[in-house]
Amino acid sequence: MAFIEVRDIHKSFATNGSTRHVLRDVSLDVEHGEFVSIVGAMGTGKSTLLSLLAGLTMPDQGTIVIGGEPVRGVHAHAAFVFQNYSLLPWFTALENVRLAVDAAFPDLPREEQRARARDALGKVGLGNAVNRRPRQLSGGMRQRVAIARAVATEPQVLFLDDPFGALDALTRETLQQDLAALGSQSGRPVTTVMITNSVEEAILLSDRIVPIVPGPPATLGTPIPVELPRPRSVAQLAHDEQATHVRAHVVATLTASPGRLRKPAAGPSASSPVLHEVAKETP
Amino acid sequence: MAKRVVNFFLPLCGIALAVGIWWAASRMVPDLPSPVRTWEESKLYILEPLTKRGETDQGILLLAYYSLVRVAQGFLLGIAIATPIGFLLGVSPMLTKMFDPILQVLRPISPLAWLPLGLVLFQKSEPAALFAIAVCSMWPTVINTMLGVRAIPQDYWNVARVLRLSRMTTFTKIIVPATLPYMFTGYRLSLGIAWLVIVASEMLTGTPGVGGFLWQEYNSLVYAHILLAIITIGVVGFALDRLMGMAEAKLRAV
Numbered sequence: 158m159a160f161i162e163v164r165d166i167h168k169s170f171a172t173n174g175s176t177r178h179v180l181r182d183v184s185l186d187v188e189h190g191e192f193v194s195i196v197g198a199m200g201t202g203k204s205t206l207l208s209l210l211a212g213l214t215m216p217d218q219g220t221i222v223i224g225g226e227p228v229r230g231v232h233a234h235a236a237f238v239f240q241n242y243s244l245l246p247w248f249t250a251l252e253n254v255r256l257a258v259d260a261a262f263p264d265l266p267r268e269e270q271r272a273r274a275r276d277a278l279g280k281v282g283l284g285n286a287v288n289r290r291p292r293q294l295s296g297g298m299r300q301r302v303a304i305a306r307a308v309a310t311e312p313q314v315l316f317l318d319d320p321f322g323a324l325d326a327l328t329r330e331t332l333q334q335d336l337a338a339l340g341s342q343s344g345r346p347v348t349t350v351m352i353t354n355s356v357e358e359a360i361l362l363s364d365r366i367v368p369i370v371p372g373p374p375a376t377l378g379t380p381i382p383v384e385l386p387r388p389r390s391v392a393q394l395a396h397d398e399q400a401t402h403v404r405a406h407v408v409a410t411l412t413a414s415p416g417r418l419r420k421p422a423a424g425p426s427a428s429s430p431v432l433h434e435v436a437k438e439t440p
Numbered sequence: 441m442a443k444r445v446v447n448f449f450l451p452l453c454g455i456a457l458a459v460g461i462w463w464a465a466s467r468m469v470p471d472l473p474s475p476v477r478t479w480e481e482s483k484l485y486i487l488e489p490l491t492k493r494g495e496t497d498q499g500i501l502l503l504a505y506y507s508l509v510r511v512a513q514g515f516l517l518g519i520a521i522a523t524p525i526g527f528l529l530g531v532s533p534m535l536t537k538m539f540d541p542i543l544q545v546l547r548p549i550s551p552l553a554w555l556p557l558g559l560v561l562f563q564k565s566e567p568a569a570l571f572a573i574a575v576c577s578m579w580p581t582v583i584n585t586m587l588g589v590r591a592i593p594q595d596y597w598n599v600a601r602v603l604r605l606s607r608m609t610t611f612t613k614i615i616v617p618a619t620l621p622y623m624f625t626g627y628r629l630s631l632g633i634a635w636l637v638i639v640a641s642e643m644l645t646g647t648p649g650v651g652g653f654l655w656q657e658y659n660s661l662v663y664a665h666i667l668l669a670i671i672t673i674g675v676v677g678f679a680l681d682r683l684m685g686m687a688e689a690k691l692r693a694v
Binding site: 213231235236237247248256259260310 | 596598601613614
């Protein structure tokens with residue numbers, strides 16, 4: 158039995174009397190300790206899917222089971238990293254992380270809570286910036302704090318909502334490498350679901366990639382395993398044969414989607430937004 | 441340098457112009473004291489601002505102090521009631537629906553209307569004045585706190601949910617800090633209203649203070665002192681607003 162089991166999820170939103178179907182027939186298995194990336198263009202319902210997995214919203218139909226328990230609300234041992242960091246501006250980096258640690262381990266002595274928060278910030282390379290407020294940190298540093306906040310709670314599941322989407326290309330790359338390193342360092346790998354619009358990012362970090370077949374309503378394509386040795390580096394992936402193969406496979410799935418065939422594009426410029434999105438990310 | 445001169449000089453010009461109009465008006469209306477006469481008759485109060493000569497015959501700062509103490513009490517009472525109400529209304533759309541009509545009806549009621557009710561309720565003028573100040577100055581704080589809570593970005597609520605914060609922690613670590621700037625805007629407006637109300641309530645109850653002094657001097661036909669009281673009320677109100685503004689700016693800078 159997979160650690161995360163998603164079965165036949167449907168999700169729609171009612172807006173001004175009309176119903177917008179965002180997701181249909183979404184099923185997904187994530188094994189214990191696996192890193193799965195869900196790749197798709199913007200506005201394809203990726204974030205909705207992650208919110209469903211994280212228990213922030215409820216599906217119209219279907220079931221989600223994590224660790225044998227059906228999801229009803231936010232999972233006790235899950236952590237979430239948002240695209241826009243979502244740090245609290247009135248707290249320092251340390252206080253932001255401590256908020257999570259205190260909530261996750263309320264019975265620990267204060268000293269221990271503080272030490273864990275400091276430790277987590279040290280791991281993401283912010284040991285010297287613990288007393289700075291988010292405003293005094295760069296975008297990359299803020300996202301590091303957000304990652305520290307997530308890993309400090311020692312979660313069983315980690316949900317990453319396009320965690321590097323708001324960062325510039327260079328910062329993006331170093332942070333991706335650091336996250337990959339963080340994952341391989343820790344003794345037990347954390348089951349992770351990440352959504353992203355970058356195929357490269359997905360190849361760098363994942364065990365398996367699940368392309369989104371755009372809708373609306375969107376659904377999931379066939380998962381593609383990434384069987385590359387770790388640690389991986391961006392430079393190495395650019396020329397690696399298997400990476401090239403995976404890349405081609407993902408792009409092919411994204412562009413040859415039934416959703417696209419069913420709904421022909423309006424003009425030449427909008428002919429393949431997904432391919433366009435992918436092409437932009439591919440060096 | 442030139443800018444500083446202008447910044448200093450232009451307000452002075454404005455004040456001179458206003459005093460000029462006052463002087464011209466005093467030439468036309470015989471009962472209105474001229475600026476010079478006002479100064480002559482008020483000198484004692486301004487130059488010996490802390491001297492107590494009688495129950496209402498006191499230095500202007502002393503009178504202002506009495507009023508300020510009363511304002512502080514009424515204002516603190518008002519915001520102590522208004523802030524929790526604002527939080528409750530901000531968090532619960534149901535409560536908002538329930539109490540919004542009452543809020544809208546109570547808000548525009550003049551202090552002069554509340555004061556007699558206070559006198560009926562409390563029998564004495566002092567608590568009645570506090571009641572009127574509290575009730576009148578509550579509303580901006582209620583409304584701003586409510587709006588502040590509603591303006592909390594969804595991101596922060598998500599953080600609270602994802603971290604599984606308790607209600608209490610969510611309140612103290614997220615709702616209150618996120619609402620604080622709005623709350624202070626409310627406090628600032630509330631204090632302004634409290635200062636407006638104090639004058640009216642002192643006039644009606646005849647308690648010592650700037651407003652009481654104003655009314656008494658009107659009854660004793662010392663019109664120059666009316667002007668003195670008016671100017672004092674304005675200056676003190678301005679100072680209060682500036683102080684609150686500074687506190688607010690400090691808060692926003694965090």
